[in-house]
Amino acid sequence: QVTLRESGPALVKPTQTLTLTCSFSGFSLDTSGMCVSWIRQPPGKALEWLSLIDGDDDKYYTTSLKTRLTISKDTSKNQVVLTMTNMDPVDTGTYYCARSRTPYYYYGMDVWGQGTTVTVSS
């Protein structure tokens, strides 16, 4: 059974760096063509894809946040970490991680975590 779970701080201050961890089980991110993505959703708004990392350790980012995001993986721990620098109140929302199976551009994001809510406020 494939599961993903997001974790991280519920509250961050403006200008701080956010670090989110996606812990997963039931698959390996060592497999070429597999990937884990991060997606966020501001309250009452649409989904926004942020980043992905794949089994070959290739990394991709959304254009508008490219300079603020870093994604990495620890395959020994089955974790994917996303950091976002210089947090602003507009970054408030729910952050999800999701898995795509091989080949990931074909199968979509088939398993999602439950999401973690992040509020940016002083």
Place this chain on the structure above:
Amino acid sequence: DIQMTQSPSSLSASVGDRVSIACRASQSITAYLNWYKQKPGKAPELLIYFASSLQSGVPSRFSGSGSGRDFTLTISSLQPEDFATYYCQQTFSTPWTFGQGTKVEMK
């Protein structure tokens, strides 16, 4: 970046209605188009991948069609659990992008 535009933004329908939601890409994405359903306070769930392939476990009343720039999600007979927001997403090229969503409400 590829822009995804859904229409309508919202619609009202009754149980048993046939419902269609459109999604248009700013350039050809061949068939790399996925559909998701999201209920309030819940994570999205994958309904359709590669434009028309039904995800395992998804009821057959959901179907997807289209290629190139224009795609459609159809619910053949709306059920009470289908009142939700639906999103299209392209995976033709990174950065992946979502449509703005279509909210299906009860008439």
